[in-house]
Amino acid sequence: METSNRLTEQEAVAALAALSNATRLRLFRLLVRAGHDGLNVGELQRLLEQPASTLAHHLSKLTSAGLVQQNRLGREVVCTAGYARMDNLLAYLTEQCCSGASAAQ
Structure with a gap:
């Protein structure tokens, strides 16, 4: 769980790197769509048509980020999107939105 809403540059890079793989991006979007109830690993495996070991690798990357x-x-493992991290990443990306617009014109 996030203790601060500010990400460091290194944390933002790690999150973006984790999402830079098409399978991980699909996986993350599935979890966002599932909401706070999340999805169990078996259901994710079925929806993504991924072998268990491949899914575990992708989940590990997203979890680490x-x-x-x-x-x-x-007996089941339920995965949920890290909404706080997602919100903090979006805030990091947009925190200076449009502040240089007048300089660029």
Whole structure:
């Protein structure tokens, strides 16, 4: 969970790098669409048509970047989008939006 809404440049690069793979981007978008209930790993595997080991690799990259959380509920693992990290990444990307517009004209 985020303790601050400001990302460092290194954290932003890590998050963007994690999303730079087409499968990871699809995976993240599926989790965003699923909402706060998330999806279990088996359902993600079925929807993405990925082998378990490949899916685990992609989930690991997204989890390391803070974009996915995984929670064990009994025998299943439920994944949810890291909404705080996503919001913080968007804030990082747009924090100086249009501040140089007059200089560029």
